Amino acid sequence: MKVAVVGGGASGLVAAITASRNGAEVTILERNSDCAKKLLMTGNGRCNYWNQNQDFIHYHSENLNMVEKIITIENQKKVHEFFDSIGLLPKIKNGYYYPYSNQATCMKSLLLKEIELEGIQVLNYFFVEKIEKDNSKFHINPEKENLIFDKVILATGSRACPKTGSDGNGYSLVQSFGHSIVPVLPSLVQLKAKGSDYKDWDGIRTEVLLSLFIDDKIEKEESGEIQLTSYGISGICTFNISGLVAKALARNRKVTVLINFCPFASNEEEFLSWFTKRNHSLKLETVEDLLEGFLNYKLIPIILKRANLKKSARWKELSSLEKKSLASIIIQFPLEIIGTHDFEKAQVCSGGVPLEEMNPNTMESMKEKGLYLTGELLDVDGDCGGYNLGFAWISGIIAGNGVISDD
Numbered sequence: 070m071k072v073a074v075v076g077g078g079a080s081g082l083v084a085a086i087t088a089s090r091n092g093a094e095v096t097i098l099e100r101n102s103d104c105a106k107k108l109l110m111t112g113n114g115r116c117n118y119w120n121q122n123q124d125f126i127h128y129h130s131e132n133l134n135m136v137e138k139i140i141t142i143e144n145q146k147k148v149h150e151f152f153d154s155i156g157l158l159p160k161i162k163n164g165y166y167y168p169y170s171n172q173a174t175c176m177k178s179l180l181l182k183e184i185e186l187e188g189i190q191v192l193n194y195f196f197v198e199k200i201e202k203d204n205s206k207f208h209i210n211p212e213k214e215n216l217i218f219d220k221v222i223l224a225t226g227s228r229a230c231p232k233t234g235s236d237g238n239g240y241s242l243v244q245s246f247g248h249s250i251v252p253v254l255p256s257l258v259q260l261k262a263k264g265s266d267y268k269d270w271d272g273i274r275t276e277v278l279l280s281l282f283i284d285d286k287i288e289k290e291e292s293g294e295i296q297l298t299s300y301g302i303s304g305i306c307t308f309n310i311s312g313l314v315a316k317a318l319a320r321n322r323k324v325t326v327l328i329n330f331c332p333f334a335s336n337e338e339e340f341l342s343w344f345t346k347r348n349h350s351l352k353l354e355t356v357e358d359l360l361e362g363f364l365n366y367k368l369i370p371i372i373l374k375r376a377n378l379k380k381s382a383r384w385k386e387l388s389s390l391e392k393k394s395l396a397s398i399i400i401q402f403p404l405e406i407i408g409t410h411d412f413e414k415a416q417v418c419s420g421g422v423p424l425e426e427m428n429p430n431t432m433e434s435m436k437e438k439g440l441y442l443t444g445e446l447l448d449v450d451g452d453c454g455g456y457n458l459g460f461a462w463i464s465g466i467i468a469g470n471g472v473i474s475d476d
């Protein structure tokens with residue numbers, strides 16, 4: 070059986086190896102000069118390729134039930150077996166998996182060695198622009214190279230980070246077979262805030278609790294480190310709410326993020342009581358001095374300005390209204406979010422081919438027999454922490470097995 074894998078990224082490489090191990094004659098068609106360009110950028114070059122807790126609650130899709138059917142314990146086991154079989158040793162930090170060498174190059178190299186050992190043909194600089202089906206055979210670029218295959222695995226990725234080759238062209242390939250597309254939006258991406266006075270906090274990294282409100286209703290909370298930037302906010306916590314933000318903004322909803330810069334106090338009262346005790350137990354008297362020690366020093370003048378307090382203001386001399394105003398700014402620093410950065414900066418996309426148009430046991434399209442879809446092309450995106458590569462591996466393995474299945 071001749072199988073074409075369109076796209077030599079994360080899911081395509083794993084699908085190709087799995088299909089070849091099942092006896093298929095596999096060809097990878099990759100538009101770039103080499104495979105796995107995006108993979109090299111993952112985890113800041115360290116490739117956070119998996120998470121110990123692959124629970125489906127870390128994924129987002131219009132059809133989470135189907136995600137649950139795909140991310141099964143059995144399929145997770147197959148991913149571990151796959152990486153054992155190519156010789157990848159994991160290093161696990163807080164549940165995040167990396168190659169033991171801490172290098173994404175190691176992941177790429179092991180996958181490509183296995184491709185070579187399996188005798189899989191890789192055609193680089195091969196851009197698939199059209200696929201037609203005729204008499205149960207697929208014709209790739211019928212008016213040009215006209216390569217003929219029994220089955221096709223489409224692993225062309227999303228629109229995120231298009232310089233890596235995944236620029237969204239795969240959506241028109243699947244649409245030509247009658248698939249629909251859940252609107253594609255940037256996710257795991259930076260957020261832009263209303264206003265222009267953020268340059269003073271540019272570059273600050275700080276521990277916070279972020280609360281996302283859509284139309285004044287709380288939608289999600291994330292705690293950890295964020296990066297304050299000249300346009301708004303970035304960092305892992307920000308990325309993990311960005312998918313919801315992009316969807317809400319696309320529906321013209323009001324999006325507000327409240328930043329708690331003192332995350333060990335859950336509300337203003339707790340903060341005020343802790344801060345008053347701090348003032349009693351220390352010799353420090355000015356608010357500025359009292360803020361030092363837990364707030365980034367670049368943040369202090371910004372907080373004081375927002376709370377309308379002078380640098381020299383003494384805690385004991387503040388009115389209860391002034392104290393409350395300071396607590397409110399520290400515990401609920403408001404940002405009105407007006408946009409996300411675009412696909413160039415996004416790590417992944419939300420949206421894609423709806424999962425109800427797929428068979429979750431094989432990743433075969435319900436629209437076209439013999440056509441299989443994997444990875445980010447589908448309407449699934451995950452939180453930061455290895456979930457997106459996690460889905461790429463799982464869906465790739467299912468498709469590589471699916472091509473020989475009768476399901």
Ligand SMILES: Cc1cc2nc3c(=O)[nH]c(=O)nc-3n(C[C@H](O)[C@H](O)[C@H](O)COP(=O)(O)OP(=O)(O)OC[C@H]3O[C@@H](n4cnc5c(N)ncnc54)[C@H](O)[C@@H]3O)c2cc1C
Nearest residue numbers: 076078079080100111112197226234235444445455457458
């Ligand atoms: C900067 C960055 C950091 C990331 N870090 C992490 C991380 O640490 N952990 C994590 O889990 N996820 C991470 N991700 C997300 C992860 O890389 C993707 O979710 C994953 O690579 C998706 O795999 P895929 O196979 O669907 O698509 P891709 O890996 O994007 O591969 C698609 C391939 O198809 C090729 N292609 C596209 N169209 C055609 C065509 N018409 N003809 C031929 N070839 C074509 C492309 O050139 C590309 O090689 C990161 C993403 C980015 C951008």
